[in-house]
Amino acid sequence: MKLIYHPLVLEHDTGTHPESFRRFNYFDNLEALPDAPDGSNWLTLVHPEAYVEMIQHHAANGLSLDGDTNTSHRSYEAASAAVGLTLKAMEQRDFALIRPPGHHAYRNEAHGFCLFNNVAIAAQKAAEEGKKVLILDFDGHLGDGTMDIFYHTDQVLYWSLHQYPAYPGHGYGNEIGEGPGKFFTINNPLPPGSGDDVMWHAVEYMFVVAEQFNPDIVAVSAGFDAHQFDPMLQLRATGNFYYRIGKLLAQTFPGKVFGVLEGGYNPEELPKCVANFLAGVNLEPALPFPETPTASGLRVWETYEMHLHTATGALAKHWKF
DSSP states (O other): OOEEOOGGGGGOOOTTOSSSGGGGTTOOSOOOOSSOOOOGGGGGGTSOHHHHHHHHHHHHTTOOSBTTBOOOTTHHHHHHHHHHHHHHHHHHTOEEOOSSOOTTOOSSOOBTTBSSOHHHHHHHHHHHTTOOEEEEEOSSSOOHHHHHHTTTOSSEEEEEEEESSOTTSOOOTTOOOOGGGTTOEEEEEEOTTOBHHHHHHHHHHHHHHHHHHOOSEEEEEEOOTTBTTOTTOOOBBOHHHHHHHHHHHHHHSTTOEEEEEOOOOOTTTHHHHHHHHHHHHTTOSSOSSOOOOOOOOHHHHHHHHHHHHHHHHHHTTTSOO
């Protein structure tokens, strides 16, 4: 797995917003693709034409979509390039270093810094080709847009690890999908203060479901705002966690994994977290940026286990634990 990138994604100008081009300031020696992949032809796999036109209109006039989600004159082009890079990453099993992020974007609504749902468009494309897709979202926020898009299908298994309570305010363990999609949404709510120990327990405990699902493609919504030094949340993951999860995915699902950037708002730490994740996926013997593992307090463990029992109690009617 390698990074794929194009500077067009920097043209989404959000001013002094935390989700800005400054997130990429500390990446060294980024090699840009010669041309920006244009994902505009694939947007309607997920988003209605009227929504795409609304994004174009807002971008052309530099209008905000909500209190957290801004646009500028080239935002539509940047967001289309982000989709194109995500599709290319799926094709090549690489990591799309993109912005704006996507996992809070619903079919008809932009939220949480997100315009188009990059990973959902890629997953929908694969699903329409007859493939089963696992989306593992370890961004520290629930990818509520992605969850909503696939809440009623059994062809895409959506699994989120996220701080709870936190934006967007839901993602509890008993939210497991509906209709044909019942049991194909997994929520791992993590209390504020959760460290490497709790977060890794969540991964190991629920990973048996991913193995039983036996996906053809594993799409990783890779946000890094669960890192202990990220300003947006109160989770305490270290870079070690991202290395371990990358390694586990590569060993279990060889040749099936690709990644797409979501959150991560400490510009100095973001490149280190991405490098650690890539090192894990590439089965490198050591992580590039080790940190001292973090441990969680007793109250955090008690709250986490309550959430976990809720989730497994609902899911155990279909999956084996």
